[in-house]
Amino acid sequence: MAEQSKFKQEPHKLLVIPGPIEVSDDVLFANAHPSMSHISPDFISVFGDSIRMLREVLFTKTGQPFLVAGSGTLGWDMVASNLVEPGEHALVLHSGYFGDSLAECLKVYGAKPVQLKAQIGAAPTPDELENALKGSKFKIVTVTHVDTSTGVLSDIKSIAEVVRRVSPETLVIVDGVCSVASEEIRMDDWGIDVVLTAPQKGLGTPPGLSILCASERAIQTFTTRTAPPTSYYASWVNWLPIMKAYEQGTAAYFATPPVNLIYAFNASLTEITKGKVSLEERFRLHREASKRIKQAVTDLGLKQLVLDPAFAANGMTAVWLPEGVSVPNLLSAFAKKDVVIAGGLLKDFKTKYFRIGHMGISVVDSSRGDVDKIIDALGQSFREAGAAK
Numbered sequence: 001m002a003e004q005s006k007f008k009q010e011p012h013k014l015l016v017i018p019g020p021i022e023v024s025d026d027v028l029f030a031n032a033h034p035s036m037s038h039i040s041p042d043f044i045s046v047f048g049d050s051i052r053m054l055r056e057v058l059f060t061k062t063g064q065p066f067l068v069a070g071s072g073t074l075g076w077d078m079v080a081s082n083l084v085e086p087g088e089h090a091l092v093l094h095s096g097y098f099g100d101s102l103a104e105c106l107k108v109y110g111a112k113p114v115q116l117k118a119q120i121g122a123a124p125t126p127d128e129l130e131n132a133l134k135g136s137k138f139k140i141v142t143v144t145h146v147d148t149s150t151g152v153l154s155d156i157k158s159i160a161e162v163v164r165r166v167s168p169e170t171l172v173i174v175d176g177v178c179s180v181a182s183e184e185i186r187m188d189d190w191g192i193d194v195v196l197t198a199p200q201k202g203l204g205t206p207p208g209l210s211i212l213c214a215s216e217r218a219i220q221t222f223t224t225r226t227a228p229p230t231s232y233y234a235s236w237v238n239w240l241p242i243m244k245a246y247e248q249g250t251a252a253y254f255a256t257p258p259v260n261l262i263y264a265f266n267a268s269l270t271e272i273t274k275g276k277v278s279l280e281e282r283f284r285l286h287r288e289a290s291k292r293i294k295q296a297v298t299d300l301g302l303k304q305l306v307l308d309p310a311f312a313a314n315g316m317t318a319v320w321l322p323e324g325v326s327v328p329n330l331l332s333a334f335a336k337k338d339v340v341i342a343g344g345l346l347k348d349f350k351t352k353y354f355r356i357g358h359m360g361i362s363v364v365d366s367s368r369g370d371v372d373k374i375i376d377a378l379g380q381s382f383r384e385a386g387a388a389k
């Protein structure tokens with residue numbers, strides 16, 4: 001890992017969209033590591049340590065991590081091409097935009113996805129899931145832990161419990177792109193088979209990696225497939241030996257890993273697992289910051305997309321715009337205060353709401369004052385954007 005440096009990034013607007021997020025100086029400096037051979041002993045140990053630290057973040061002893069150049073989306077392709085065989089059924093729990101796209105991805109590989117949809121701002125309930133599982137046989141159930149389009153937090157512990165009880169052979173796949181390291185995930189205790197994610201949100205690293213962890217049961221499902229995986233780059237036939245080799249400290253090659261990004265990811269994982277703030281404390285700080293920002297939203301008379309506060313993400317907030325305030329006006333009002341937020345993402349409602357991300361160092365390092373800055377900018381910008389009508 002890079003040594004603590006004097007490196008300071010240039011002054012810039014505070015990036016508080018729901019990913020990519022602000023990245024620490026140490027993580028950015030680690031990304032500036034001199035170019036290294038991907039099979040050099042120094043790099044092999046950085047890769048191996050990253051695999052081990054990822055297990056800590058996900059509370060798993062037996063999960064098999066995969067770190068592959070790509071993005072969060074590649075995790076969907078890995079699931080679709082390694083764990084589902086053409087013609088098999090998948091149940092996609094839909095709480096926003098990312099359920100639709102994951103279902104599309106599954107279809108490309110010949111799977112037969114069925115979506116269980118909830119109204120905007122909600123997630124399918126455990127009872128609805130139980131009924132669906134009793135009606136048909138599914139190879140996998142997928143759930144978006146936090147749907148970044150709505151800010152809905154799904155109760156993955158209860159979902160996994162229902163699947164394990166009603167359909168024990170069905171794999172539970174969690175899209176944790178917008179939740180890993182900002183929401184608690186206990187892979188082993190909760191019986192989750194796959195967590196797939198990306199570095200640019202709660203994990204506080206620049207984008208460019210597909211990060212996935214598969215349970216022993218998922219690996220068993222993969223190794224006992226009848227048909228070969230339906231992808232080349234995403235195939236675990238190619239990646240599993242590489243991950244095992246790096247962890248065991250030996251060199252292996254299938255496709256060149258993003259060497260510098262792995263240095264950066266390692267630096268961030270080190271902050272997360274060995275820094276001053278424990279994982280539990282990290283989750284608590286996300287809950288606290290989220291509460292403050294959501295309260296500020298309520299105080300302005302605004303409504304969130306999430307219908308029940310118990311199912312609101314702790315790393316982001318999605319808010320309906322009232323009449324007379326447009327997304328471009330609000331975003332430019334925020335930008336004038338050096339704060340970057342995001343517009344909507346849901347296909348039919350893009351222009352009707354905005355989103356704020358509050359993950360990673362912006363909430364964990366209170367000395368930055370980012371949460372106060374967001375809340376101040378919210379109040380001021382909102383009044384200005386309203387007045388600008």
Ligand SMILES: Cc1ncc(COP(=O)(O)O)c(C=O)c1O
Binds near residue numbers: 074098146148198207
């Ligand atoms: C919940 C969720 N899943 C999947 C993705 C896709 O990740 P990526 O954009 O890194 O491919 C995103 C991206 O924001 C996301 O928020």
